[in-house]
Amino acid sequence: xxxxxxxxxxxxxxxxxxxxxNREVIGRGITNSRSNYxxxxxxxxxxxxVDARFTLFRRALAGADGLATDLDEFLSAxxxxxxxxxxxxxxxxxxxxxLGHIKGDRFAEVEGxxxxxxxxxxxxxxxxxxxxxxxxAKRKSDFFRDIAGSRYHAHAEEVARAASxxxxxxxxxxxxxxxxxxxxxxxxxxxxxxxxALSRILSADQSASNIQSTIEDALAIDLxxxxxxxxxxxxxxxxxxxxxIRSEILCHGLxxxxxxxxxxTVLDIGGQDTKGIQVDENGIVANFQMNDRCAAGCGRYLxxxxxxxxxxxxxxGPLAMKSDKPARINSTCTVFAGxxxxxxxxxxxxxxxxxxxxxxxxxxxxxxxxxxxxGVTDEFTFTGGVxxxxxxxxxxxxxxxxxxxxxxxxxNPESIYTGALGAAEFxxxxxxxxxxxxxAA
Amino acid sequence: xTIAAGIDVGTGAVKAAIFxxxxxxxxWLSRAILRIRQRDPIELARIAYDQALEDAKLTPNQxxxxxxxxxxxSVPFHTGHFYSMTTHARGAIYLDPxxxxxxxVGALHGRAIxxxxxxxxxxxxxxxxxxxxxGQFLENIARYLGIAQEEIGSLSQQADNxxxxxxxxxxxxxxxxxxxxxxxxSAPNILKGIHLSMAARLSKLLKSTGxxxxxxxxxxxxxxxxxxxxxxxxxxxxxxxxxxxxxSHQDSIYAGAIGAALxxxxxFEKLAASGLLPKAA
Numbered sequence: 026x027x028x029x030x031x032x033x034x035x036x037x038x039x040x041x042x043x044x045x046x047n048r049e050v051i052g053r054g055i056t057n058s059r060s061n062y063x064x065x066x067x068x069x070x071x072x073x074x075v076d077a078r079f080t081l082f083r084r085a086l087a088g089a090d091g092l093a094t095d096l097d098e099f100l101s102a103x104x105x106x107x108x109x110x111x112x113x114x115x116x117x118x119x120x121x122x123x124l125g126h127i128k129g130d131r132f133a134e135v136e137g138x139x140x141x142x143x144x145x146x147x148x149x150x151x152x153x154x155x156x157x158x159x160x161x162a163k164r165k166s167d168f169f170r171d172i173a174g175s176r177y178h179a180h181a182e183e184v185a186r187a188a189s190x191x192x193x194x195x196x197x198x199x200x201x202x203x204x205x206x207x208x209x210x211x212x213x214x215x216x217x218x219x220x221x222a223l224s225r226i227l228s229a230d231q232s233a234s235n236i237q238s239t240i241e242d243a244l245a246i247d248l249x250x251x252x253x254x255x256x257x258x259x260x261x262x263x264x265x266x267x268x269x270i271r272s273e274i275l276c277h278g279l280x281x282x283x284x285x286x287x288x289x290t291v292l293d294i295g296g297q298d299t300k301g302i303q304v305d306e307n308g309i310v311a312n313f314q315m316n317d318r319c320a321a322g323c324g325r326y327l328x329x330x331x332x333x334x335x336x337x338x339x340x341x342g343p344l345a346m347k348s349d350k351p352a353r354i355n356s357t358c359t360v361f362a363g364x365x366x367x368x369x370x371x372x373x374x375x376x377x378x379x380x381x382x383x384x385x386x387x388x389x390x391x392x393x394x395x396x397x398x399x400g401v402t403d404e405f406t407f408t409g410g411v412x413x414x415x416x417x418x419x420x421x422x423x424x425x426x427x428x429x430x431x432x433x434x435x436x437n438p439e440s441i442y443t444g445a446l447g448a449a450e451f452x453x454x455x456x457x458x459x460x461x462x463x464x465a466a
Numbered sequence: 467x468t469i470a471a472g473i474d475v476g477t478g479a480v481k482a483a484i485f486x487x488x489x490x491x492x493x494w495l496s497r498a499i500l501r502i503r504q505r506d507p508i509e510l511a512r513i514a515y516d517q518a519l520e521d522a523k524l525t526p527n528q529x530x531x532x533x534x535x536x537x538x539x540s541v542p543f544h545t546g547h548f549y550s551m552t553t554h555a556r557g558a559i560y561l562d563p564x565x566x567x568x569x570x571v572g573a574l575h576g577r578a579i580x581x582x583x584x585x586x587x588x589x590x591x592x593x594x595x596x597x598x599x600x601g602q603f604l605e606n607i608a609r610y611l612g613i614a615q616e617e618i619g620s621l622s623q624q625a626d627n628x629x630x631x632x633x634x635x636x637x638x639x640x641x642x643x644x645x646x647x648x649x650x651x652s653a654p655n656i657l658k659g660i661h662l663s664m665a666a667r668l669s670k671l672l673k674s675t676g677x678x679x680x681x682x683x684x685x686x687x688x689x690x691x692x693x694x695x696x697x698x699x700x701x702x703x704x705x706x707x708x709x710x711x712x713x714s715h716q717d718s719i720y721a722g723a724i725g726a727a728l729x730x731x732x733x734f735e736k737l738a739a740s741g742l743l744p745k746a747a
Contacts, residue, residue, distance in 0.1 A: 036641040061648035131614065178504060193501060193614075201612035258641065259648075297637055319596070320637035335504055359637045360597030364477060364574050367507075371540040 027251040028077070029456060031448025032066050033276065034058060034259030037296025037325060038410065039065035041073040042445040043248070044453055048283075052077030053442050057168045057207075062259035067210045074248055075215060079104060081243040086236070099226075102160070106222035109158040114218075115169050115206060116154065120147045122202040135191055142190035143198065146180045165337025170203055175335075216244045254452040256444055258297075271451045273444055274302060274313050280447030281406045282308025285435045289402040292395055292421075293443065294411035296324045299391050301398030308447075314398035321357040322390030324410045330383055333363035334376070345380035345416035352382035357390065381416060388420040392428065401425055404433040408443040412436050468734050469495075469524065470531040472726030473515055474553065475507050475538035477573035478605065478687050482514040483723035484522045484529070487731040492560065496521035497720055511541045533730030535722050548729050551579050551590050556728050557721030558683035559585040562713060565683035568721070569672060569712075571694070572686040573601040576664075578671040585725075591675050593667065596635070601688045603636040604660055607643050611653050615691075618657055622693025625658030661697035669701045672710060679709045689718030 029044040043052035054072025185192035256276040291302040303312040467488040474481040498517040534544040535553040558568035570577040577592040633639035
């Protein structure tokens with residue numbers, strides 16, 4: 026089948042969206058951009074293809090009999106098993122890479138101890154891996170770097186303490202290795218991984234062969250990459266030709282328009298920038314404003330806070346929601362926010378109140394950027410990673426109402442893919458317009 | 467004889483130093499340093515203090531004064547707390563009596579402190595509001611490049627064509643650097659570029675406190691970064707009317723802890739003389 030690919034190379038995360046010919050999203054993929062952009066683009070679009078397979082499985086299995094559980098349950102079990110396969114594979118890569126980095130003067134006398142500690146750490150990581158992907162398990166993030174990293178740190182601290190091995194060296198080996206691992210696109214045949222995941226969850230019951238053959242059929246469908254458009258911060262450094270690049274602002278405007286055709290104002294809070302965009306009834310950008318010179322109040326702000334509190338990014342919003350008395354935050358600097366947090370904690374302020382204050386600080390910055398772009402017009406759409414954060418959303422709703430009265434506020438659960446969605450639609454239109462992949466690539 | 471401990475809780479590391487002072491003679495008995503790396507600083511302060519005590523073969527009740535500085539105010543076993551300007555000034559004088567300025571470069575702040583010959587603070591200026599060019603930024607980049615902090619200095623000195631970091635903001639500069647990596651710029655050239663941009667800010671800071679001549683002692687964690695020290699010297703050499711001599715000491719990172727311990731001993735002796743002894747921890 027024909028697919029149209031949009032890739033949004035953000036400064037923190039890279040997103041990919043696969044559209045089919047009917048303008049329906051069949052797959053979404055995301056990865057962190059903290060490696061080189063070419064790899065990030067490859068990984069994100071591979072993730073989108075993985076997701077597209079699940080869409081195809083769903084289509085194929087809908088109405089099929091022989092499923093022991095219902096379809097949603099089956100697919101989410103399959104996805105967890107697939108993620109576990111992926112995780113274990115990357116963990117093995119990480120371990121090998123770590124072992125390769127134990128060399129040089131700094132390891133001269135402790136090589137044996139570090140190796141021993143390392144193998145203990147990885148033993149523990151492997152052992153707890155299935156737990157991370159158990160039904161209902163909460164992960165700090167879906168990225169390998171974050172999941173493996175936070176658990177590695179925790180185990181390394183314990184192991185180092187118990188074996189009096191040098192903790193700093195263990196962390197340094199990890200820091201060196203994670204970059205290598207991240208810069209290697211995941212290897213291996215995707216179909217095989219699906220098959221292994223399937224055999225993990227399928228019991229010996231007789232209906233299994235039925236499902237297996239349906240899955241095989243879905244795996245056999247060719248996902249033809251008909252046209253690709255890239256956007257986002259990293260678009261210029263990518264191996265895309267000019268015909269395959271659209272500006273971020275255009276893609277966000279169009280993406281928001283596709284999700285909510287009546288949208289006139291779009292706020293996008295990304296990792297390192299905040300954009301206020303005004304669009305017309307066709308999704309064309311009429312005006313925009315974004316932060317420059319300073320990343321205050323961007324998504325990364327929350328990233329620093331999460332690191333500081335040793336929490337996952339997803340966990341911040343729910344904790345901030347518990348506050349009824351947000352603290353007044355003075356520093357707007359993203360990097361200093363961590364220090365301010367620590368100061369306030371040591372003065373005895375409650376974590377939830379500080380967090381609520383930090384969320385408010387982000388939204389205050391965003392409101393000022395929107396107002397510079399021309400204010401809020403009905404309907405208003407909030408996109409970007411921070412739109413997933415309920416505490417930020419609560420604050421935003423409050424401030425929009427105070428400043429602009431009653432307007433419709435749209436927040437799509439897949440809002441982080443807005444830019445990639447716009448890019449995919451540009452790809453589809455380009456193809457429709459007669460361009461083909463061959464002449465452009 | 468007075469025994470005093472200084473504990474400096476910074477953003478990047480916790481430092482402890484124990485001194486004995488007798489008839490004005492200061493003897494450094496022991497030291498300990500622990501990088502924080504996402505662990506609880508207050509718990510690490512305890513561990514560092516215990517290590518320093520063990521090294522000095524002392525028990526806690528033999529210590530007359532436990533002084534904290536930096537963010538150490540909430541260390542439960544401290545006797546008193548000193549502002550880090552005063553401790554770094556005192557530490558700089560201890561490390562080199564010729565120091566007339568201390569340039570404290572830590573994870574988050576750069577601070578220029580002008581001091582008199584007895585270690586009294588005359589004036590100070592610090593970077594604020596914005597973390598561009600902070601040590602934390604350098605540390606993040608090093609971690610991103612997979613480089614241990616100890617290696618930063620020597621790598622920076624191998625640069626042949628430093629790439630200037632264009633962003634004004636530390637967070638945006640991170641993205642800049644990530645792009646440099648995908649463009650194939652070498653780690654030494656990236657690190658040297660960051661060092662040069664930090665140095666430009668620091669020499670401006672020094673100049674604004676009036677430190678245009680005399681000895682400047684680097685203190686804080688980044689004093690150990692030879693690449694930063696070299697970049698600062700280069701930058702100052704290019705500034706007209708600035709003849710400041712930059713020095714760093716192998717124990718510069720302990721300056722805050724040293725200063726805290728020495729001020730602690732001083733305060734204890736004054737209190738003892740006036741009959742108002744604090745209760746030792």
